[in-house]
Amino acid sequence: MARASVEAERKEQILAAACEVVSEIGFKSLRIADVAKRAGTSTGTVHYYFDTKRDLMHAAFDWNFEQSMGRRREILESDAAPRQRLRDFVESYLPEGDATIAAWHVWAELWVEALHDPDLQELNERVYGEWRRAVAAIIRDGQDAGEFRDGDAVIFANGLIGMIDGLSLQVLLGSRSMTADRMRAVCEQVLEWFFLTP
Amino acid sequence: MARASVEAERKEQILAAACEVVSEIGFKSLRIADVAKRAGTSTGTVHYYFDTKRDLMHAAFDWNFEQSMGRRREILESDAAPRQRLRDFVESYLPEGDATIAAWHVWAELWVEALHDPDLQELNERVYGEWRRAVAAIIRDGQDAGEFRDGDAVIFANGLIGMIDGLSLQVLLGSRSMTADRMRAVCEQVLEWFFLTP
DNA sequence: CGGTCGATTGACTGACCAGTCAATCATTCG
DNA sequence: CGAATGATTGACTGGTCAGTCAATCGACCG
Structure with a gap:
């Protein structure tokens, strides 16, 4: 066989x-x-x-996510300090470089398709759940180590991920006022507020 | 005539x-x-x-924005305290209520369509510019009044708007982990960090 | 060698729909 | 009233494309 x-x-x-x-x-x-x-x-x-175009696209969306996650496994499983891990994670999502930009495009298409397709909503939920868990875990590590501000880690994670999604969209749209560099600056600023500087 | x-x-x-x-x-x-x-x-x-479907949709996207802006004029031009204005503004964007949800749906469709249509990118740029200016203006007012944390108002505005966009998407997708209520909680938390409590 | 069966091909079809157009209706005005 | 012009209609056309299918290929095996 x-x-x-x-x-x-x-x-x-x-x-x-x-x-x-x-x-x-x-x-x-x-x-x-x-x-x-x-x-x-x-x-x-x-x-x-x-069988159908729909089957193909669902599989493609799924595959796109697995690939993206694969590319970040190294960062998530690293034993670097929480600050560094969070910085690396954010950096890896900046819409720069062909592979990352392409993955973001596919992801954006999934969002809109999912607005009217419960199966894709399910996929989004699963994927978003993985993100959220991964980020929240880093945040909890950082809090335990006394490196990050106290507070609900899930709320922090949701806020950060939401911001990354929203800013990425603007970068993808070629906004003159929101380039990848400017997005990096906004993210760094937010992380700065969040990190405790002893 | x-x-x-x-x-x-x-x-x-x-x-x-x-x-x-x-x-x-x-x-x-x-x-x-x-x-x-x-x-x-x-x-x-x-x-x-x-003339064409494309013409129709461009005009519809434009109209959708004008309507949304119209619904918020009152908030933006209010002479309430900066804190209240910012809270009201954020609240008005939570994907709750038929009109707001419908407007968000249309907006999300525009984003994805704009990924491959420079004219729509231009529309997005214009609209996003208006948002950014409106929010940055409130932030500057708040900073001048000593109510908000110091820092680059444009960066704050971009971060906040990006977060609203990203979180709204998840709410629109019917995420179990990101409901309108939870989004409200995340936004309130972020505003709380941002407001100075004398 | 010849049979089996998974894999591949691309021509074809049936459905769908943006955009056209000739006909019709309604309002205004001389 | 009766032209002129603007507004409206929906049947129709031309092109597009997802999905089908009969034919073919080629690896493997007895």
């Missing part, structure tokens, strides 16, 4: 292609034919692995 | 209908026929006033 690997490999190709296309032209404009072309295959093959 | 008023009135009907439909089913699923039906007219009439 050497062919079992073909399925996984081909699916991965197609999902990566789907994410690239979504990031470049948006979900609304995406055609199965675009994905097939990008994946170097035919529309028939795309449909062989994913 | 009594008929000049017809144009404005009909356009308004159509734009309002377009926003309702976008908010209910999303831009991607919106059909001109849906808008026509909602406005109580025909597809022909919609096309009589708006």
Whole structure:
């Protein structure tokens, strides 16, 4: 059964292609034919692995998240000081560099699609939960170490993540008043207030 | 030329209908026929006033913003204390109540559409600029009155607005962990840190 | 070698919908 | 009244595309 690997490999190709296309032209404009072309295959093959466009996109959104999380595993599992870990985490989400920007684009498309799709809301909930837990854990570590301000870690985490999402959107929109550098400055300022300077 | 008023009135009907439909089913699923039906007219009439779907949606996004701003004029121009004005402003953006939620939906659709449409990016830039100026002005008032923490008012404004955007998205997505009430709590906490308690 | 079956292809179809247009209606004005 | 012009209608068209399918390929095995 050497062919079992073909399925996984081909699916991965197609999902990566789907994410690239979504990031470049948006979900609304995406055609199965675009994905097939990008994946170097035919529309028939795309449909062989994913019954409907909706199935394909759900899988692609899921895959996009797994990839993003994978890229950050190192930071989250690092044993650096809480301050550094939180700084690294925030830095890694700044919409800079092709991979990060593309992942943000896909993520933004998911949000809007999810407004009218309970299954995607579920995916968002799961993913957002992972973020929140990861950030809250760092914050609790920092509080235990006396490095961070006291207060409800979950509220801090929600505020920080929300801010990152909102600012990233503006950066992605090419705002002249909110560039990645300016976003970095805002985030650093917020972290500064949050860190206790003994 | 009594008929000049017809144009404005009909356009308004159509734009309002377009926003309702976008908010209910999303831009991607919106059909001109849906808008026509909602406005109580025909597809022909919609096309009589708006050449293309794109024209219609741009005008609708614009209209949605004007309406939102209109609903907040009272707060922004109030002569209440800066603390109260900032609280009222934040409160008015919580995704609660049909009108506010619908406006947020439309706004979210604009964001994603704008990722691939420079004209809409321009609209976002204009609108976001107005927000930022309004909030920064309140913050400066508060700082001058010695009620708010010192620091760059623009950075504060950007951070606060970004956070509101990001949190609102999660609320709109029906997140169990981010309800309007929880968002209110996060915002209040942030404002609390920001206000000086003499 | 020839049979089996997973994988791949792309032409095709049926549904959908933005935008057009010829016809009709309504208001104004000479 | 009866033209002229603005407003409205909805049937229709042309193009688009998701999903289907019959044909083909090619790896593996007996």
